[in-house]
Amino acid sequence: MKSIAAAGSPLLSLLLAQSALAAPADAPIAAVTVYPGSATVERVVQVKPGMTEVEIAGLPANFDTRTVRVQASNGIQLGRIVTRDTSAAEAPGVREAELEQKLQAMRDARDVLEVEAQAANVVRAYLEKLPAAGERTMGTDGKAIAGAIDAVRHGARDTFSQIQRTQVQVRDMERKIAALQKELDRVRSGARDQRSLTIAVAARQGGALRVAYQVNGAGWKPAYRATLDTTTSRIELERMAVVSQKTGEDWSGVAMKLSTGQPRLSPQAPEPQPHLLAYRPPAPPVDHRALLPPLAAPAPAPAPMPQRVSVAGSALRSADDMYIPPIVESQGNFDTEFDVPGKADLASDGREISLPLSRLTLPVAQRIRVVPKMNQAAFLMAEAERPSGVWLSGDVQLLRDGAYVGNTQWNSRATEKLQWSFGRDELVRVTVDRAGQQTGSAGFLSNKGERDVADVYTIASHHKTPVALEVLEPAPVSTSDEIKVETVFEPQPVVRDWERRQGVAAWEKTLAPGESLKIKVRYNIRYPKEGTVSGLP
Known part of the structure; x- marks a missing residue:
């Protein structure tokens, strides 16, 4: 074997050299x-x-x-x-070549159908020239005539059926050809220059x-889906990512990671330069009249300004080039990466797709929240401990017992716990009664105005099981020494500044089936008659 290789070493070297100069390699993403x-x-x-x-x-x-x-x-x-760029006209894309091949095959199939239709039309023309059924020639046997008529009838039926089938097939083929041509035009209009890499x-x-x-031209943003099971008081929280790209090449069956890093930003730290101050003495006064030029004829009206056209290379920017990828809000000091399970497919058309990342189940505390002063409706709230790990702010789909109730934006940095509203609770009724309202002066000769407002809130539960109730009331708070506010609550709230919000009172109670809760609020506000007071109830 060694001797054969040595004897044929020049030819073998040539073959190896030719094989080394390889054609473009298969390099999938x-x-x-x-x-x-x-x-x-x-x-x-x-x-x-x-x-x-x-x-x-x-x-x-x-x-x-x-x-x-x-x-x-x-x-x-x-x-x-070594890199080499090729214009789109010189290097048609794989998708374009595939569409052209399909389009040509469709056209060939249509031509075959048209040939069949022409052949059927020839037969039809022949049948139309045959003598009518009532026309007999001398010496023609009756049985022969009957057989001929039957043969003509069957032949005509087959011919006309073939013509109809062919016409239907041609119409269907024309629709497919038009769809392929439209897609091919779209691919050609979005054609991009190509690049090759040659690596020694x-x-x-x-x-x-x-x-x-x-x-x-790629990006992602976090998204979540929270499904509340009111029977078991648990939330199934699914972490997702909304991804899109318009990079010029499709991603098919790729391992995908999502990162909060910003490689497009400059990695260089700023270099401070000396901050120098300079002083210039005031200039002597100048007689500006001596500097004025002599009067001249008025100048002609300026020509209209040309419209600005954004040009990249030699092509005008189209609407497709204005793609803006989704952006995730950076929330940490260092980058965070998420692995997408399995393989991902993402076309280069800018369409957003949702990819699942992980799923977990959390126990929650459910309660009914009511803010009668703002809305006479009760809302189901769910609160859970925040799970460990990195949780970025994003859009949340809310489902209650499998039914979609809406979307909300979750600011993960606003609170230490997960707290979401899962829609209205129609089994809790809220009524607001105005018990009294007076506006006038604090005295006959007083320069103070006064307003006294009293409301009664009634919250009734029609649930078959006990429910936890939370009632919130934003009481008026004075921001000026000139305004005095006297507040009376009955019963007294458990919290005066709910979640450190000034003046927001909170009541908490567990309502039994059919039980009601009444809360009386009264505000006496004194203020100067002169001037304007905003926010009066």
């Missing part, structure tokens, strides 16, 4: 890390022993070549990396190259 506004795309290329060059073609030409990073397996030495290697053994680069 294996992993993607999505950041706010950008993404790191990682491709994997298999390298065979003896290869000296690896070419990766068909890449979008919109990434910064300075962000390219290449890692090689043991036994593979890396050399220089010295492969002593087989292995893999990992090529990563940074692209813009």
Whole structure:
């Protein structure tokens, strides 16, 4: 074997050299890390022993070549990396070529149907020229005539049925061709320049190259789905991510990570410069009249300003280029990463998709919240201890016993606990009665105005089981020494400044089935007659 290789060494060397000058390698996207506004795309290329060059073609030409990073397996030495850009007209995309092939196949099939239709029309024309059923020629046998008529009838039926079927198939084919043509036009209108990477290697053994680069036009934001089970007092909290991208290439079956990092921002710390102050003495007064030019004829009206057109390269920016990726709000001192389970698919069309990340179940405390002064409705609240880990602010879908009740925005930094409202409770009725209202002067000769307001709140439970009730009342609070407020509550609230909110009183009580709670509030407000007082009840 060694002698054969030695004898044919020139030919073998030539064959090895030709094999080393490989065609574009298959480099599918294996992993993607999505950041706010950008993404790191990682491709994997298999390298065979003896290869000296690896070419990766068909890449979008919109990434910064300075962000390219290449890692090689043991036994593979890396050399220089060369990039080459190709215009969209010179390098049609894979999707465009696939659509063109399908479109041509559809057109060929339509042509075949049209040939069948033409053949059926020829038969129909022949049948129409045959003698009518009542026309007999001399010497023609009656049985022969009957057989001929029957044959013509069957032939006509088959022919006209074939013509109808063919027309239906042609119409269906025309619709498919129009849809494919529309999609092909869309792909062509969104065509982008392409880029190829040529990497010099010295492969002593087989292995893999990992090529990563940074692209813009991608992003993600957190989202949640909270499902309350009122029977078991538990919430199933599902963490999700809303991801979209318009990087110029589809992501199919990739391992995806989501990061709160900001690689697009400059990593350089600011460099302070000396802050110098300079003084200039005042200039002597100048007679401006001596500097005025002689009067001249009025200038012509200025020409209208041209409209600004944003141009990138040689192409006008279209509406598709105005894509804004979803952005996650950074909330920590360091980056946080989330792994998307399984493999993810995401088309490069800017559409947002929701990807599940994790799920957990939390025990909650349920209560009915009522704010009669603002709304005569009762709302079901659920409160849970905040789970450990990083929880970013985001949109929350709320479901109660499997039924969708609405969406809310969760500010994870506002409170230490999870606290959400799961819609109205129609089994708790709230009524507000105005017991009294007076407006006048504090005295006959007084320069003070006075307003006295009294309300009675009645909250009745029609539940079949006891419910925890929370009643909140934002009482008037004076922000001026000129305004005096006297507040009377019956019964007394358990908290005067609920959640450190000034003047917000809170009552808590467990209502038995059919039980009611009455709360009386009265406010006496004195204020100067002169001037204006805002916020009077």
